[in-house]
Amino acid sequence: MNKLPDIKSQFPEWYHEVVYQSELADQSPVRGCIVIRPYGTALWENIKDIVDKKIKDTGHHNAIFPLLIPKSFIEREAKHVEGFSPELAVVTIAGGKELDEPYVIRPTSETIIHYMFARWIKSWRDLPLKINQWANVIRWEMRTRPFLRTTEFYWQEGHTAHETLEEALAEVDLMLNEYVDLAENYLAIPVISGTKSEQEKFPGADKTCTFEAIMPDGRALQMGTSHLISQSFAKTFEMRFQNRQGELEYPYLTSWAVTTRLIGAVVMTHGDNKGIIIPPKIAPIQVVIVPILKKDADNNAVLATVQDIAQRLKAHNVRVHVDKNEHETPGAKFYHWELKGVPLRIEVGPRDLEKNQIVVVDRLDSQKKMISLPHFEQEILIALDGLQSQLFDRAKQRRDSMIKSIDKLVTFGPLLEKEGIAVITGWCQRPSCEALLKEYSASIRVLLDQATHNECFNCTNASKCDVIIARSY
């Protein structure tokens, strides 16, 4: 195993290495695709369970739609095809024959789901229709990075139809807020939420809401989106319902998604020079127990205690792993589990047994703490909660220190990359000013629901709202 590159001076290299060394993922023989290894899959399953519960608790139902979409479907909605056609993977041969009409592998499922919605929605009584799908999608991206941008990725895509615009807008907000709760209270990542500019909207959306985090290098990471979809989709697929007045009407549509990119956000936000750090609420292993075994000695008492500790923690629904491997030194094990970001480590050796205590080491501050055995469970639970909050607080402090309030592009433009910062400033909402950000490889990430700057970051027109500007992933 190679030493990790320094996280401060070589952040991209650090990220690339830590994803593989921590065994979240491995490279694959398929262009731009990774293999998500068991540790990464367990992390994704934990995140997925939280999201799935949120989706179901808010009245949505999962369904499963085909992977393949007739090519003509994608082409029906003008903006949609413009946005996605450069990235499509196309099946032209199947069952040994050239197909009359090719299929594309879904880059997103609006078109096929709206086709089905049109079959299912007849009357206002069929609304709201609130569907979610857990799926793999493919977008043939030019540059890929593990988890952050891969040719194939996993996500959930919610798709809903509503009687009124107000109801649809409320749905867009509802799911955005659920996502923000996921990010802050489970992934321990502070985020900024708001709307996207016209330029940055989803292809085919009337409105796109986003929640973004600022990574340690100052770049913004879009963690997920919630859209009000243009009614042109409903028109394209002849999705109409009889309203309460008996008239035929087009429903209002939303879609919203989070992806395996969230894993990349967790890695970048919390990691350090020792490896990744996984917040306790989503950690596949919350506590690793390392018995300190002596060569040529009777280790049975230690091993029995370790088993007992593991059982007692499991009874409190703590996810525990006992590392009994006899071929590695305790030091090698510590290194390994720190690299993999397990929140707490418990060490138990013969001397600890004598004192009826265990040693607990926190992944964040590496401090050793002695805990007496009789009632250690509560202390572990408190330590896990504490670590969850500390990770969030630390990330928020850093994030806040990285967003600078600066009035003018001439000032902040060159600083974005050089100092690794993001900027909060004012904008007149004209695309011509927005376009100048390209010179700095930056963009408007979020339009905020506030206006504290008087002037646009570029021109002398009045600012209509504050915006966050940053380079991005």
Next chain:
Amino acid sequence: MNKLPDIKSQFPEWYHEVVYQSELADQSPVRGCIVIRPYGTALWENIKDIVDKKIKDTGHHNAIFPLLIPKSFIEREAKHVEGFSPELAVVTIAGGKELDEPYVIRPTSETIIHYMFARWIKSWRDLPLKINQWANVIRWEMRTRPFLRTTEFYWQEGHTAHETLEEALAEVDLMLNEYVDLAENYLAIPVISGTKSEQEKFPGADKTCTFEAIMPDGRALQMGTSHLISQSFAKTFEMRFQNRQGELEYPYLTSWAVTTRLIGAVVMTHGDNKGIIIPPKIAPIQVVIVPILKKDADNNAVLATVQDIAQRLKAHNVRVHVDKNEHETPGAKFYHWELKGVPLRIEVGPRDLEKNQIVVVDRLDSQKKMISLPHFEQEILIALDGLQSQLFDRAKQRRDSMIKSIDKLVTFGPLLEKEGIAVITGWCQRPSCEALLKEYSASIRVLLDQATHNECFNCTNASKCDVIIARSY
């Protein structure tokens, strides 16, 4: 909604209609693919949770491998390519360009998983490697039927590597037994398990174990398989490990899978002329509560009781749905939930309130039973358990009556279709006798671990083992 075709006289038509009418699935615009609707998806999720727990409890870990496989991978193993190439969907264009090497959409993932195994397995310490993947796969089938055979389907595919042949064979048996437990104790479907003949093996397997059920029309349904994979896969992908003696050796491989086909098995096994019947352990809704509301009357007392009942059942982890729809009559609701196979229905009307009782109706025998309210939860739990057993017993009785012990093909051949039966008989294990079954569109489904017939079903040679012969899905 059309009346269902008669299950006895029009079984295939009944199946086709009931799958759509019960809202398990809908037809899709993609050749041979269905949309699995929310009710079908919830059923699949329940089955998936049971299987996933079994897989994890037996020491396997989930991982996620790419959907696309380089075409050359499939071609590396001779029998494998012969088995799958007619069914492949091929991506030839991606990102707007013709690909130098096409990708196929996985029909199964042995090749790409073994490629990764070769990277991960270096020493006997890395073994056993026990991986599972939940995935969608595509096989371009000629004739498709919802759930039973679809172009795209969902499954789990387990892939393991072991130090010794004995260990690999034990793994094949272990997972076969887990599947049999799933079928009998959760899906309430009695199955016959055993090995496949050379002819019927998985392309590239040294040994295929199967578990099959006999459907009401006498056809066998292969519900899942567990294979000892040929070492030629390990050789093809240069998967070698250093054994305990320090020598390089090829590991022994297994794979095993169950698919969304299980839903079709449940529908066919338990359904009747009113619709499907879902065994309580996997039912998305175990109890539906229908309040009997009076027009222009105060229904608050009934509605409050219904809410209370629902809460009390939820506290016992019963999956409850309250059908408060005001636009449908109770009769229409009864019809609807019977069609969807909900195990128990509770009716609560004003007169029931006066008597402090509820009416419970069993989906299997339609008998109305009064239960007094104060301690109704236990009675509901007992009724659900009872229904689970009754469904299994009923299916087993029918299955046993449909398998006839008949010595000779000339006798049973014509009866297979005409009388809708399956046959247990003897076989000399020569392919030439097996080949004659094609005349009756039948095949050897399972080789049993017993030999009670003296002679082969075709020739006068001694029988080497009993076999089950049937037409099949």
